[in-house]
Amino acid sequence: MSEATAAHRVVIIGGGFGGLSCATDLRKFQGRITLIDRRNFHLFQPLLYQVATGALSPANIASPLRSILKYQTNAKIIMSEVSGFDVTAKEVLFRDGYRLPFDTLVVSGGSTHHYFGKDALWEPFAPGLKSLEDATEIRRRVLSAFERAERDPDIANRKKHLSFVVVGGGPTGVEMAGAIAELARQTLRRDFRTIDPADARVILVENSDRVLQTFAETLSKRAGESLSQIGVELWLNCRVTDIAADRVVIDRAGIHESVPTECVVWAAGVKANPLAKMLAEAVGGVEIDKAGRLAVNADCTVGTRADIFALGDMALMKDADGKQLPGVAPVAVQQGQYVAGLLLRRQKGQSAPGPFRYWDKGSMATIGRSRAVLEAGKIKMSGFIAWLAWLFIHILYLARFENRVLVLFQWSWNYATRNRTARLITGERANR
């Protein structure tokens, strides 16, 4: 094949919400699409906290990328780790030295935890919730805490084992704290003989004056009330100042309170994938914000390059009002679709589309059994109906049909029996 007629090569980095929606929307693209990811599956992150609390299995919220793109013959998948970019030669560089040429590059690497400069110190004691390994590790820690308490004759120690601290009052923190409280008060209620799991203390630490800051104030208040009702202590206007193996220190209005605990979950800060910085430097003259995101143009292109795009959690984009778009799945999905549409139009020689516009369909968070808050435009809802809507939408967005059935069955079962079917303590340190 001569150079002139060679197929156009689109390289997409990241099989998350952004990269995958771009790849699947390019199914009619005349060319060769290569999707690169370190993992062999697409992860439905919004339900990770349910794996971390034993309600679902990892495979229920993960779909093999190769399964999804099985019949899309213009797409190839490479499971590998990208180490950099040569934008002059138009090549992606891999850790193992391999170089992959591209005509168009789409980077959607997502985000990771951020401990405000204390990463190395705090991470071992306060895992975040971004990967399946994070989720099974948190599950191990939460469940092991009850086991240790059951066999520890010392009352003070038992109290420490049964203290759980969740840092960060966004949707992940709220859902996680609610799920731990339910696990203790409902699922495990009759499981122990020495301890009463309901004695467990679940503290949610938030440094502003309300949980779910991105929601309307009335909904934050409702969510806070729901959390209190199921036994979560809300520590608002509080800041974590230290985390160690057996305690967390929290600044409460200037007083540093040390809470003995062995189980801290980090849901406070995220930073962009390091690929954002690499790409910004490779292209040159591109701004990086404090969270490590790279500024993109209104059509998701990077700097002066019409052939390089960035999107999702690692991209910094402002809407028409100058407000930053949030790092949530719908933004990434819509940006992925937008870029795919742009490339299809470009291939057909049609005019470029207008700037990307985020259609905010609303946001929701669930607080344990039968409770949720939902906000969509002017609609504000809380309680059972909001919870049903939450269920429905999450089932709908799960990638694979069989996962929908599996999740629906387990949710129904867990709802009816107050059980959680995937309460396994696994991992290399499971025998500790």
Add this chain to the structure above:
Amino acid sequence: MSEATAAHRVVIIGGGFGGLSCATDLRKFQGRITLIDRRNFHLFQPLLYQVATGALSPANIASPLRSILKYQTNAKIIMSEVSGFDVTAKEVLFRDGYRLPFDTLVVSGGSTHHYFGKDALWEPFAPGLKSLEDATEIRRRVLSAFERAERDPDIANRKKHLSFVVVGGGPTGVEMAGAIAELARQTLRRDFRTIDPADARVILVENSDRVLQTFAETLSKRAGESLSQIGVELWLNCRVTDIAADRVVIDRAGIHESVPTECVVWAAGVKANPLAKMLAEAVGGVEIDKAGRLAVNADCTVGTRADIFALGDMALMKDADGKQLPGVAPVAVQQGQYVAGLLLRRQKGQSAPGPFRYWDKGSMATIGRSRAVLEAGKIKMSGFIAWLAWLFIHILYLARFENRVLVLFQWSWNYATRNRTARLITGERANR
């Protein structure tokens, strides 16, 4: 409570088939039952190979012990590791220094892999299939091999990546080899663009002249034919002499053949849990066989002690014909039930039961989709009907109702679509 009226304390070690059936059959026992296990779940080991090949999720074949014994108020569970026995003081010793007194002791610690004296050398390259961690590690290795082959430009390397060696032609080895062959030829058929997964080579190494040695010869022959049909190479009368990171050396009629491979699964030898030796030495005068099992009396008691029992894979017992009972789940279950019955009779002052008799209900093994062999008394079956029987019996014996539904649904789905829904590459080295 005075010593005379104090509740009788039964301590059961091991939440596998033997220990758990003993514990649940003691639900009407007047006393205190303590079940000790390192893990928080009962594992349905016969289906582990399905986790290792991505057909089922770990939680589908594991049931939390606390869930199972939730309503049995005379039973308590301790998740901890036993380090020894003081049979004079009648105490179980734990790793953390804790000592637990018993009136009656039942030890059912199961078995682990055995590499014929090469444990340290071979284990890292040839994991066995005993725990959930083993299964997810094998799943990682099998799936990663295809990923490496897809991105490796070197033809010889690709061949190495796509070579799988299963050592041992018993039921586990046969089922594992069949499942890998099916994964390559059916599930992954359309998943890759550079390689053809059907090029994968699956070698089953067996040192005798037939697979499934414990079955009738006609069934071994059928199983062998089925394996060949789905693309498994049968290397009979062969012995593994060395295993390394990138090859396995096999003695074929005196010729040492080196097979380049990075994925070896060990299904050859098992040895008893080290607790068998500890218990034998603590009691004194008890025989230990080459596989590390301790000889027990006809009523499962150990040595001269009427208050100490051992059962399951770690116990050596002969039937009326002097034949050793096999290390399979039904033996352990029936022994557990037998010991529970004995203890209940003893408590009521009834006469001791006769010696334990194993009721062999038959055995079965499945070879990929729609094929199995089944032997029960004079009944010998193979093919589709045997496979349906295999499905039915395995669903029936799964411990929890919701697992039955989840497994049944996934099996139906996988059967209809030739898909495997849990094909995740996870674990700490997943990014390698």
